[in-house]
Amino acid sequence: MNRVFNFSAGPSMLPLPVLEKAAAELVCYGESGMSVMEMSHRSPDYEAIIADAEAMLRRLMNIPDNYKVLFLQGGASTQFAAVPMNLIKRTGKADYAVSGQFSGKAFKEAQKLGYDVKCIATTKDDNFDHVPVITKDMIRPDAAYLHICFNNTIYGTKYPYIPDTGDIPLVADMSSCIISEPVDVTKFGVIYAGAQKNMAPAGLTLVIVREDLLDTAEENMPTMLEWKTMAENGSMYNTPPCYAIYMAKLVYEWILGLGGLDEMKKLNEKKAAYLYDYLDNQDYYIAPVKKESRSMMNVTFVTGDADLDKKFAKEAGAAGLKNLKGHRSVGGMRASIYNAMPYDGVVALVDFMKKFAAENPKA
């Protein structure tokens, strides 16, 4: 076995101890005589797993009791529809900030569904090289919520602050930064995240929703998209994505073992600082994101020459540094350095970047 460093934006690396534990108990879990994949979701063994997953996540993120934790399917893309369908009836309209591709998709989905939604801030004209500054007076006072994408995977940006929305619920897609550092959950009405970047294999979607926001679902919406129905059934209105939830539990356990999100943040900061420090002290690569908006999870850079970028990704791959090609919509390179990426991986990347720069002088 020769494990590579996988810089994929998602699905992405999982902690090796988690994978090894999953492999060891895949055929037979504990004394159950069966795989977790084979367990009835209503069996005591599985109910303990999902209860542990929720309890560990609550402990990790310090989630208050008046927030429900839902383990769903369908990805953040399904939540792009679920958010307005569950919330907009509060006032009949909602506001969006567009800071990249996924926040744009969330906005467009609400439009497609026929809702009165307004984009109150965007950095599109700057090619999303930073996140917008959002102040309370920009939000319509009768907006049902403000939607943001907290970390923008494709562009490598993150909000360095939590927008103050006053009494208006703040709804955040945290797919690519969830459990990478502590966050004050009480500042949000809803947090949701596809699991496949920092939490579990693809196929699990986390929704954390304040209880008072559960009563405004549309009547004629798909039952499976109703947060209240899922909350009332402990995420088991139908069969949940059992194995992905089990994997998330193992990941939460791993982070708790490291010392929780304070410690996770330190490890992530150390990795990101190593890479950004290198980028800031050379002139071969360009880091397009404005410093105050830099993501700790997704680091983007370019050589300024599309052919060299292509060569970089190819040769890095051959050297065991996989999936460094930027998103197909923006080009260049992107190193996603989520929780499970070891520090050594970032060191190896910087070593490779130095070598590549030396070997490929620009014209």
Add this chain to the structure above:
Amino acid sequence: MNRVFNFSAGPSMLPLPVLEKAAAELVCYGESGMSVMEMSHRSPDYEAIIADAEAMLRRLMNIPDNYKVLFLQGGASTQFAAVPMNLIKRTGKADYAVSGQFSGKAFKEAQKLGYDVKCIATTKDDNFDHVPVITKDMIRPDAAYLHICFNNTIYGTKYPYIPDTGDIPLVADMSSCIISEPVDVTKFGVIYAGAQKNMAPAGLTLVIVREDLLDTAEENMPTMLEWKTMAENGSMYNTPPCYAIYMAKLVYEWILGLGGLDEMKKLNEKKAAYLYDYLDNQDYYIAPVKKESRSMMNVTFVTGDADLDKKFAKEAGAAGLKNLKGHRSVGGMRASIYNAMPYDGVVALVDFMKKFAAENPKA
């Protein structure tokens, strides 16, 4: 490791060779240097897996080229909404046959969404102990489709025939009988199935849809529920449930190795016959389902005494025969004997049933 016989209705047993293969390559898949769980869904390694899964399923089920195969999330329960949202605009109305709990839920979901739907046949008054006889004249001539649940997990019934709907598309939930035996796909407009009974771990939903039925989706419906969007993006409009699809591929491969669905059917018939033959030749247990509607996958029986039923399930569990308790809505016992249940498991069950009957004479 001491594997049990798991008669759970779903999630349920997976073939041991499949679990062993998954465990062996969980940490590192082939030469990839990573787990399948960590692979970008757009990487060549993963694209080969999902392409193989589709090709193998097409071979197994003999799916014609004019049908799309979609690997989705959300379970059959999400399809209860997706079916009318994708199809009903053809004519504005649709018909349903209600043969158990899930077909009832599908019907209610379409009603909840505000659609003109009609229940044209039900066996509710007989406690769903058989499936309805559906003839073409019962269906409204301008129905956009007729929806049925082909195998009823909870009651242990299955349609022994495919209803003739003429030109009206037949839509079938096949969650609990998919790939248990050959089925003529051309008789259906849409086949869908949650994977967690006969195909893969929970978190994957299969939709097989005839191409000419892709053009009638509602405009203001959630994008993630649009079959056409998923078909146009090869099930990758967003990140698919990658690992569950990989597991499905291993299951398809296992069945092809056994000789395909003809052989699978023989093995399943042999198991079901052993259990039904025993039931038919004793008078301790009662098999409530009418013979012509008997399911090959879910076999229901009762002692006629709720306390004895409870004792049976408990003692069977202690003897390594797990999850024989009937669904909470109907009581009694249910033995789900899907593809992955070995013949030996059914023999062990019948041995236990004989022993239990001898040890617990009725008053």
